[in-house]
Amino acid sequence: MIILYQTTKYPAHLSNIPYNSEPKDYKMSSGSSLSVTTKDSERVSAEQLAKGHKEVGIAEFFARNKHLLGFDNKRKSLLTTIKEAVDNALDACEEAGILPEITVEIIEMSENRFRVIVEDNGPGIVKRNMGKIFAKLLYGSKFHSRKQQRGQQGIGISAAVMYAHHTTGRPAKIISKTNPKNPAHYIELTIDTKKNDAKILLDEEREWDKEHGTRIELDLEASYQKGSQSPDEYLKQTAVTNPHATIIYVNPKAVQYVFARASEKLPKKAKEILPHPYGVEIGDLIKMLQDTKEKTLLAFLQNNFSRVSKAVANEITANARMSAKMRPHSIHRDGAEALIKGIHTTKIMAPSTDCLSPISSELLERGLKKEIQAEFYASISRPAIVVNGNPLQVEVALAYGGNQTGDSPARLMRFANRVPLLYQAGGCGITRAVTGTNWKSYGIQQSGSNMPNGPLTIAVHISSVWVPFTSESKEAIAQNDEIIKEIKLALQDAGRKLAGYVKKKKHAKKRLERANLFERYIPEVAHSLAKLTGEPEAVLKHKLAEMTHKEELVARLSELHDTNVEYDESFANIGKEEEEAHLDPDEE
Amino acid sequence: MEPWTNYRRETMTKTPKDTLVGIGKNLTDGIKKGTPPKIHIPVRSLSNVEFDEKSQKLRIGARMSEREFFNVSHTRKFLQTIEVASILKGLLDIGKHSSLRDVFYMAKRTIPGTKTNVVDQQTESDKAIEDLELMSGFSRENLHVNANKMGSVAGNVIIEDSGDTINWGKMGSGGWSIPSNVENIQFNKVNAKYIIYMEKAAVWERLHEDKFWKKQNCIIMSSQGQSTRGIRRLLQRLSSEHKLPIYVLTDNDPWGIYIYSVLKFGSISLAHMSEGLAISNIKYIGVTCDDVEKYQLQRHYIALNDKDIARVKQMREYEWFKHNKAWQRQFKMMLNAKAKVEIQALSARGITFISDTYLPEKIKNNEFIN
Secondary structure, eight states: OOHHHHHHTOGGGGTTSOGGGHHHHHSOOTTSTTOOSOOGGGOOOHHHHHHHOOOOOHHHHHHHOGGGGTOSSHHHHHHHHHHHHHHHHHHHHHHHTOOOEEEEEEEEEETTEEEEEEEEOSOOOOHHHHHHHHHOTTOSSSTTOOSOOSOOSSOHHHHHHHHHHHHHOOOEEEEEESOTTSOEEEEEEEEETTTTEEEEEEEEEEOOSSSSEEEEEEEEEOOOOOSTTSHHHHHHHHHHHOTTOEEEEEOTTOOEEEEOOSOSSOOOOOOOOOOOGGGOOHHHHHHHHHHOOOSSHHHHHHHHSTTOOHHHHHHHHHHTTOOTTOOGGGOOHHHHHHHHHHHHTSOOOOOOGGGOOOOOHHHHHHHHHHHOOOSEEEEEEOOOEEETTEEEEEEEEEEESTTSOSSSBOEEEEEETTEEEOSOGGGOHHHHHHHTSOGGGGTOBOOTTSOOBSSEEEEEEEEESSOOBSSTTOOSBOOOHHHHHHHHHHHHHHHHHHHHHHHHHHHHHHHHHHHHHHHHHHHHHHHHHHHHHOOOHHHHHHHHHHHTOHHHHHHHHHHHSOOOSOOOHHHHHTTOOOOOOOOOGGGO | OOOOOSSOGGGGGSOHHHHHHHHHHHHHHHHHTTOOOEEEEEOOSGGGEEEETTTTEEEEOSOEEEEETTSHHHHHHHHHHHHHHHHHHHHHHHTOOEEHHHHHHHHOOBOTTSSOBSOSSHHHHHHHHHHHHHHHSOOTTTTTEEOOOOOEEESSEEEEETTEEEETTSSGGGOEEOOSOOTTOEEEEEOOSEEEEESOHHHHHHHHHTTHHHHHTEEEEEOSSSOOHHHHHHHHHHHHHHOOOEEEEOOBSHHHHHHHHHHHHOOSTTGGGHHHHOOTTOEEEEOOHHHHHHTTOGGGOEEOOHHHHHHHHHHTTSHHHHTOHHHHHHHHHHHHHTEEBOGGGGGGGOTTHIIIIIHHHHHHTTOOBO
């Protein structure tokens, strides 16, 4: 048999065997003392092994690794499903220049089984694309485009369809209409994980009383719970960061929330940009050189990258010691490497930030005002920076004091491209930036590199054409040093504003505390003095009370507070864990 | 009644009660005009104590501290001072005396709306009384507050106190206990050549049992530890009214020497009382470092601890010791030996050694440190 031949090749197996016995024992036969590792019957040959090797379908891979896509558990699966559908709906509307109106409905079918219905007024999907969009992983318009969008890879909604089918066996039901004159398309589909393609079960035209839009209905195994990681919270925060959208939400308890549009203006449309040379990696570059239709290197550089003018392209080729007239197809690995060096020794303008659509710090602050009745708000919008050739912008808002609890860690709200991030806070670069900031110098308690402690809410928004997430489920920002540094700078800017307030408040509070102390001592001193001198106690008391200036101090302290008229208590309570039902005294 | 202090002589024409009420009136007049109430008290710390070369007494300096009601770190103390003033005024109104402890309980109550008491410890009301002494220029005895009596005396002396005639020679084994207020004592007969004042009651009992005062025709007096005001006042009166020399017997350690220092020059915390309490011609009889050598007391040495050493070093810098060669020599010897000796170490030479030999010899040979 061949099997033992391999075994003898490994000296490790021979280590106990006397050296001189080697030649003889080398020619192994079965039954020899050297058949140490396995019995013949258990060994499997490489050939046999090779038969087991086969390509893993992308859909199969994700079907087994649902957690990578945000389907770790029942509660999270519900949120992820809604999130993917809503993200797509918002992206589609914005791209088509339509003010979004999105309806989200969650129906509890039975224990652990829910129906999720998401409907938008977007442009609709043409019939031939419906299957691919909803039932083919890594299919989409966004992966190759360089502009700020919610979705990036084209995985999300198909993953939801796959999860729904896997847990309930039921197909996704989708209806979409692109034109008021035509009927809508209705399809029922599941995903064929082997082929990573749609398996259409029903395909027909239907009347749909809507001008245009898409509606998807999924049955899935899930669980619903209120709290900071609930769909309620997600939709609320989405409404805050997308004031141009109307979101109507019916939760499983059949409570309807209407987050009405607060702005009739669509956010500035993010422009698509060419890649910036600084961000290109050698593999990409080689592929681009092979794929291009340009005839010269000069033209290739000018037309495939942003911020590369003719002069800049010439400088790059000069710095790379390459001819500007070279044919791109003739450039291979070595040439590409030289070109990359050339790019990095050339000064190139930072990419244009047109491709970004930040929330604006005012809006972020307004979101906090609606949610939190605080004493002080501050917000900061940093200028855009470039990370790996992609523009990126950080915005931060703070809410301090008021009705927030003082002895617990600060609350952190994370957003990326207007999408709230509710999971994986611990592994997120935003969290790292917050804990790595020295809050003590802004008058906020903090022990070591922990979350600051105090009545504080911090909102951080990152917008970029390519947000580096830690996983496909897009729950946390990667711990990129440049991004963390930029977030820290924003937090520091906001922190300094906060410090001014905290200091003033502490001072005013201290003075008021002093006045309160004097107030308690005044009757005592007045009493003693009256006893000593025979002067009327009441007069002394009154005169001394005047000298504390307490009313003035109280007024000064309340003047310090921001007056927040935007606070909306019922809004703030959406998504909060239910408090214990209290007994109404009348009910007895 | 005669105020003792060298501070605020101008108040002397007023009675203690009027003076206290005056302090209050000053404040209430200001309050009615909208002036935040504030009192001024001379600073009672070494930094505000001067040594007067001429009188050889400690004297309080001119530095004043302010105690403001509208200053959080003063508020409670301010109240304590005023509250105690009103209590003392009440005592003077009805002509009754009370103890320091009584005053403490009269002042103690919880301030409504807080968990704080006007006074928590007797030291707080005691301090307020000392402050009022300084502010009024009257001693606490003048303000009708007496301290606990402490200390004993025996000797060939007949006095009159509150209508009773007392013979200090016929008070049994305990002797006469010295009250805190000795102002009203009258000396009817004083038959003694000198006074020995000792730090330790046990030594006093030894001498009393040996009838030392009878044999030597002297007065023996003691208290436990630092001497009280009553004792100091009594010693001063005997010194000034009957010209009796006073010799001080203490342990050979910095604390013993400081007892002598307080008797002779006055104390830092009661520098304002020096005039009435310090006795310039008092002399130190022992136990000296020379006694240790002369009577071979080395085997009874107790090592000085860090606190002792620090205290010696601090004391030798005091203005009133700094230029005194005899004392500098004692301090140096003590630091060199790094040890101290108790009075009772003399008993090793025989139980009556102190009364039969040590004291008579020293007095005969005029062996004192001055």
